[in-house]
Amino acid sequence: MKSSNKIEKLLWSIAFPGFGQILNKKYIKGAVLIVLEFVINSNAHLNQIIILSFNGEILSSIEHTDYHWLMFYPCVYMFGMWDAYKDGGETSPYAYLPYVVGAFFGTVGLIYSERLTIFGILLGPVWMPMLFAFLGIGLGIAIFKLLNKQMTF
Secondary structure (H helix, E strand, O other): OOHHHHHHHHHHHHHOOOHHHHHOOOHHHHHHHHHHHHHHHHHHOHHHHHHHHHOOOHHHHHHHOOHHHHOOHHHHHHHHHHHHHHHOOOOOOOOOHHHHHHHHHHHHHHHOOOOOEEOOEEOHHHHHHHHHHHHHHHHHHHHHHHHHHHHOO
């Protein structure tokens, strides 16, 4: 399968968890991820906190967040991305690392999103996990490259 097809499925999973799986003809897995997206999103009040965060109302977004539900989101989201990419075609050894480390860092970012500030700015339950997830993805890519480089020797 062409690499562009894998990227297409990854991008659809970024847009909405489960869509990449449907494109990969993994209908049950896709349906499960779509249901999980709706359940977690509804119970965590995710759409509301996204709107509040994009409008700079960070304290209000924190007040509206159900952290017990939102804690599931980074792992489900990153798993959906990884799974769509993996099922989209052949993958390299350790290709899962950016997704796993991104999920872990995103979850840690969420845990500290109520109180941790960056340069005195409180980022809240949307921006802090995203920042941490991107850092985790970057670290995962670095580890992936290091491990694959060692395998070639």
